Amino acid sequence: MRLRRAPRPDGGRPRRGRPDLGALAPELRPLTRRTAALGSAATACTLAQALLLAHAIALGVEGVPDTGAAVLTLAGLTVAVLLRATFGALAEIDGRRTGHRAVAGLRRRIVQTTLASASSGTARPGALAATSVHGAEAVAAYAGRYVPQRVVGAIGPVLALAAVVVFDPLSAGLLAFAVPIAVVFLILVGFQARDAADERNAALGLLDGHLLDVLRGLPVLRAFGREGVQVEQIRVAGERYRGGTMAVLRAAFLSGFVLEFVAMLGTALVAVACGIRLAGGHMEFGPAIAALVLAPEVFAPLRRLGQEYHAAADAEPVLRELTAALERDGLVPDGVPGGPRPDPGVAAVVLHDVATATTDRERPALDGLDLEVAPGRTLALLGPSGSGKTTALRLLAGLRSPDTGAVTCGDVDLQGADLAAWRAGVAWIPQHPVLLPGTLRDNVLLGAAADDDAVTRALAEVGLDALLRALPDGLDARVGDGGLPLSAGERRRVAIARAIVRDPRLVLVDEPTANLDAVTAAEVVEALRRLLSGRTAVISTHDDAPLALADAVVVLHDGRASADTTFPTGARA
Amino acid sequence: MSTVAPDRTAAERTAAPEGAVAAVRRALRLATREERRRLATAAGLGALSSLAGTALLALSGYLIARAAEQPPVLSLTVAIVCVRGFGILRAVTRYGERLVGHDAVLGTLARLRASTFAALIPRVPGTVGGRSSAEMLDGVVADVDRVQDAFLRSLAPLAAGLAVAVAAVLVAAIALPAAGAIVLLVALLLGVVVPAVAQRLGRGTARGLAQLRGVVVRDVATTLDAAPEIVMSGAADRHAAAVARSGDALTDLDLREATRDAVVNGMTVAVAGLGVVGVLAVSLAARADGAIGPTTVGLLALLALGVGEALVGLPQAARELHSSADAVRRVEELSGAAEDAPVSETGAVPTDGTVDLRGVAVVRGGRTVLSGVDLHVAAGERVALRGPSGVGKSTIADLLVGFVAPQEWTGHARVGGADLRAVDGEALRRTVLHLPQDPYLFDATLRANLLLARPDAADDELExxxxxxxxxxxxxxxxxxxxxxxxxxxxxxxxxxRQRVGLARGVLARGHRLVLLDEPASHLPPADAVAVLRAVMDAAPGRGALLVAHRDEEAALADRTVLLRARAGGCGEPRIGVGWAPDDGVAETA
Incomplete structure (x- = not known):
């Protein structure tokens, strides 16, 4: 299956030239040596097959065939056929399996590095996940079909030509003239096939995107009576794509045409040259038929390589996208295992002149931030997106270390503390809480140990007791994907219930009311109020709704606290 | 086999792939007569190219064997010219096939995209509601793309293979009946037996593979989506282990499938090669008996070689046919259903913006979303709806613009005097404008997103x-x-x-007699929201409004407030069977 719409994460066009994807996926590298061996063996069998075929024909043409010689030749031919098929299948098995293992390995490393760095904010997690699974087929085809054919394509023509030299130097001379032309056009076929594939994929991606866009927006189109116009527009866009694509394809197919034509011409020249000399009695039949049968084998590997080229073109963007996903922020720090375990529930957590760099942005995420979170109090970080709120939360959570400055709790620098223990005491409530496939109980516990009473109490505290009562299976009801769908507000309240059962010393809340309507936001704020009461907490927000929970507000701007912005709200005084 | 439980065999039978002929006919039904003609042209050119390639080889064999008899060179001229002619014909017709075929399929795709969209119009929103609709639409788009594989990678090679098989069997049989039988055997093996074996080997894994792929995609996406949360909850190791488990299971299946694919490809190569051996064996035997001459040996040997080359792609083509069949079937069902859809566009036309709902109940997906609703809005009246969130106010809006399927609701509902069961849907939506809480913005310019509401508006009007x-x-x-x-x-x-763009559409829209404001300003600062809602309501004089309001200031924009209440004694099931009775609250005037 071809992969379409696979985005190229680097945004640039691919390098021209022979795709060798071993640089992208190290798992593919050992493949080449084994494939070379199997491919060479298959090539040798192919040549043996051609020679034995020629010999068998000669037996039948030059006179009444001797039964013993015929049986022997045909037995040899059978062995050659079976060996060739076997070596080819082995190379393909090896390649395909290696390709699948390479993608599986990349997938595993993506999961591991994502967890090890606690990364967030992959732009399109669903698309990347789909590529990590469905892209395997393209990589397997590349490794199982293209890579072996590349070996055969490199040595096959040379060996075939060498064999022709033995039988008939004149034919070899004719072929030696045609082969370079064929190679030139093979390379052209490669480039143009890739250009055509790129063009088609890009155009098809746009078309698919457009179709999906108008399908998703159908309710709006219908509301304004514009749906009929779109039908025609989709058809026109498709026709435009057809015109553009055909222009590219005409050029790409033309190279293929020339390649075929040169191959045919080379074979025909050999046939005619041999035929005329045969008829004139200047040549034996044996060498003539050998040259004739070998001649197509000079070109066949090149033609097949051209046909398999698209496999390489499809695999490359897959590997690029997956490899790019491995580039992550730094690892989650461990601090000093067994070191001090400061308690944010009794001592203030302080950010001292903290700065952090980001890999993907020019300016630092945090640029000299000072912050104090008093024990038992709630601090709100207010600011637009990109102002460094989430980075500040990650520092407080112990998910990353500051580049300069320090994060302390009491007298302990967190870098010298037992950070695993620290994180165990912190509850993180993200903007988009995840529902893991499983029961409502699993999703509240998320690995924590608590009995059903505690889970039920936590759900009641966040106002989900009515939902729980309405579920025939109660806590055993499956939620999320394939189960009971939960609204955005309900998901956030489940996340708050998660925090409640963990009884954390520090609560970090990221954008609790973003993208919620006023009523739902009020419900979430109400659920948070019960959790935060008496606990140390930091809420990041760009809207005003959660400010009612805060004892103090710090306005963040460009990675700094704006001057004189810390003020007690007295909301909970 | 006899021990297999009957229900499982039944399940297998329903899932059993349809025959190849049925699959071909189904794919061809998707094309119009004109498109079928062009596809047939492409297939014909492809067949001609394959035939020319095979003939080229067979004739070369004849030519070289004939030359060995040392005839006058002139007598070889015809054969030499034919060899060259077939060579040129093969290259030219291949080029033509690829051009005509791609052009035809791209044309078919363009039409199918449009007709698929048209087929979905009456279903979105509606029966395709709910969370899975996005995935479903994704699937539709991928299905349409997949159709081209059925044509280009399956039907065309199958047609060419069939033509070569028939011609080669005939020629070989005339030259030597036993050789004809062997060529027929090779064609049957490559065209029927090998694909059937491949399918049989894959039957067990295909569904498991699809299912596992779904699971792994979901697991990986969850990880990418929620890594910080998973790490903070201390579940990272457990989660990584779970993802690795499903991933390993998928890799196992993938590896098994990869081996099977390669083995099938090896079988194909072996069958084609052994076919040559077989033809040679019977030819040499016949030659030893004096039944055929030397030229026939040359012809048959290279004919067998050519047949193998031409038919070696058949198993792959059969596989494409099989694997694209589901997509083809879904696209066909979709466009077929469009033709069967009831034509509601001939119904009654609302005369004004009055709303008259009595005892309306809506059941969607087995859940009662609304029950016992009475609601009346006079022409030009502005009514505020207030009540608990999540009790189906959006469903009322859907109903009033005709987005609730007739079988999903009961009761009495009229808009502008027209019964909603017999109303002309497009006319209804020209009368009632729905501004949702989360307006859809298209991947286009701001201008295009606004022009939707009034295509002839000038830039200064948009601004x-x-x-x-x-x-x-x-x-x-x-x-x-x-x-x-x-x-x-x-x-x-x-x-x-986003909401402001949606509201601007409401300001631009013309001709509607009632606007449904379904919390379209919920993300705006409260003071702003009131002013903006007023602007939308005042934008078209005489246009009535039904405003879902949460705050007193918003409700004050209306002439009258209808209080919506969750029904008392609702069995503690607020999500299921919530009912509420309007008009039993206090009606306030602004």
Missing amino acids: AALVAVGAGPWLAGLQDGLDTPLGERGARCSGGE
Whole structure:
């Protein structure tokens, strides 16, 4: 299956030239040596097959065939056929399996590095996940079909030509003239096939995107009576794509045409040259038929390589996208295992002149931030997106270390503390809480140990007791994907219930009311109020709704606290 | 086999792939007569190319064997010219096949996209509601793409293979009946037996593979989505182990499938090669008996070689046919259903913006979303709806614009005097305008997103509409102004900006007699929201309004407030069977 719409994460066009994807996926590298061996063996069998075929024909043409010689030749031919098929299948098995293992390995490393760095904010997690699974087929085809054919394509023509030299130097001379032309056009076929594939994929991606866009927006189109116009527009866009694509394809197919034509011409020249000399009695039949049968084998590997080229073109963007996903922020720090375990529930957590760099942005995420979170109090970080709120939360959570400055709790620098223990005491409530496939109980516990009473109490505290009562299976009801769908507000309240059962010393809340309507936001704020009461907490927000929970507000701007912005709200005084 | 439980065999039978002939006919039904003609042209050219290639080889064999008899060179001329002619014919017809075939399929795709969209119009929103609709639409788009594989990678090679098989069997049989039988055997093996074996080997894994792929995609996506949360909850190791488990299971199946594919390909190569051996064996035997001459040996040997080359792609083509069959079937069902859809566009036309709902109940997906609803709105009246969130106010809006399927609701409902069961849907939506809480923004410019509401509006009207809904400062800050692209689903806009674009559409729209304001300003600052809602209500004089309001200030915009209450004694099941009775609350006037 071809992969379409696979985005190229680097945004640039691919390098021209022979795709060798071993640089992208190290798992593919050992493949080449084994494939070379199997491919060479298959090539040798192919040549043996051609020679034995020629010999068998000669037996039948030059006179009444001797039964013993015929049986022997045909037995040899059978062995050659079976060996060739076997070596080819082995190379393909090896390649395909290696390709699948390479993608599986990349997938595993993506999961591991994502967890090890606690990364967030992959732009399109669903698309990347789909590529990590469905892209395997393209990589397997590349490794199982293209890579072996590349070996055969490199040595096959040379060996075939060498064999022709033995039988008939004149034919070899004719072929030696045609082969370079064929190679030139093979390379052209490669480039143009890739250009055509790129063009088609890009155009098809746009078309698919457009179709999906108008399908998703159908309710709006219908509301304004514009749906009929779109039908025609989709058809026109498709026709435009057809015109553009055909222009590219005409050029790409033309190279293929020339390649075929040169191959045919080379074979025909050999046939005619041999035929005329045969008829004139200047040549034996044996060498003539050998040259004739070998001649197509000079070109066949090149033609097949051209046909398999698209496999390489499809695999490359897959590997690029997956490899790019491995580039992550730094690892989650461990601090000093067994070191001090400061308690944010009794001592203030302080950010001292903290700065952090980001890999993907020019300016630092945090640029000299000072912050104090008093024990038992709630601090709100207010600011637009990109102002460094989430980075500040990650520092407080112990998910990353500051580049300069320090994060302390009491007298302990967190870098010298037992950070695993620290994180165990912190509850993180993200903007988009995840529902893991499983029961409502699993999703509240998320690995924590608590009995059903505690889970039920936590759900009641966040106002989900009515939902729980309405579920025939109660806590055993499956939620999320394939189960009971939960609204955005309900998901956030489940996340708050998660925090409640963990009884954390520090609560970090990221954008609790973003993208919620006023009523739902009020419900979430109400659920948070019960959790935060008496606990140390930091809420990041760009809207005003959660400010009612805060004892103090710090306005963040460009990675700094704006001057004189810390003020007690007295909301909970 | 006899021990297999009957229900399992039944399940297998329903899932059993249809025959190849049925699959071919189904794919061809998707094309129009004209498109079928062009596909047939492409297939004909492909067949001609394959035939020429095989004939080229067979004739070369004849030529070289004949030359060995040392005839006058002139007597070889015809054969030599034919060899060259077949060579040129093969290359030219291949080129033609690829051009005509791709052009035909791209044309078919363009039409199918449009007709698939047209087929979905009456279903979105509606029966395709709920969370899975996005995935479903994704699937539709992928299915349409997949159709081209059925044509290009399956039907065309199958047609060419069939032509070569028939011609080669005939020629070989005339030259030597035993050789004809062997060529027939090779064709049957490559065209029927090997694909059947491949399918049989894959039957067990295909569904498991699809299912496992879904699981792994979901697991990986969850990880990418929620890594910080998973790490903070201390579940990272457990989660990584779970993902590795499903991933390993998938890899196992993938590896097994890879081996099977390669083995099938090896079998194909072996069958084609052994066919040559077989033809040679019977030819040499016949030659030893004196039944055939030397030229026939040359012809048959290279004919067998050519047949193998031409038919070696058959198993792959059969596999494509099989694997694209599901997509073809779904596309066909979709377009077929479009023709069967009831034509509601001939129904009654609402005369004004009055609403008259009595005892309306809506059941969607087995859940009662509304029950016992009475609601009356006079022409030009502005009514505020207040009540608990999540009790189906959006469902009322859907009903009033005809987005609730007739079988999903009961009761009495009229808009502008027209019964909603017999109303002309398009006329209804020309009468009632729905402004939702989360307006859809298209991946297009701001201008295009606004022109939707009034295609003939000038730029200054669009800008005035944006200013009216408080988006003036935003617009002023946009470097490209109305030409600013808004991104996929309006990704470059904040929630508030999205809502303002939606509200600006409401200001621009003309001709509606009633506007449904379904919390379209919920993300705006409260003070702003009131002013903006007023601007939308005042934009078209005489236009009535049904406003879902949460705050007193918003409700004060209306002539009258209807209080919606969750029904008392609702068995503690607020999500299921929530009923509420309007008009039993206090009706207030502004």
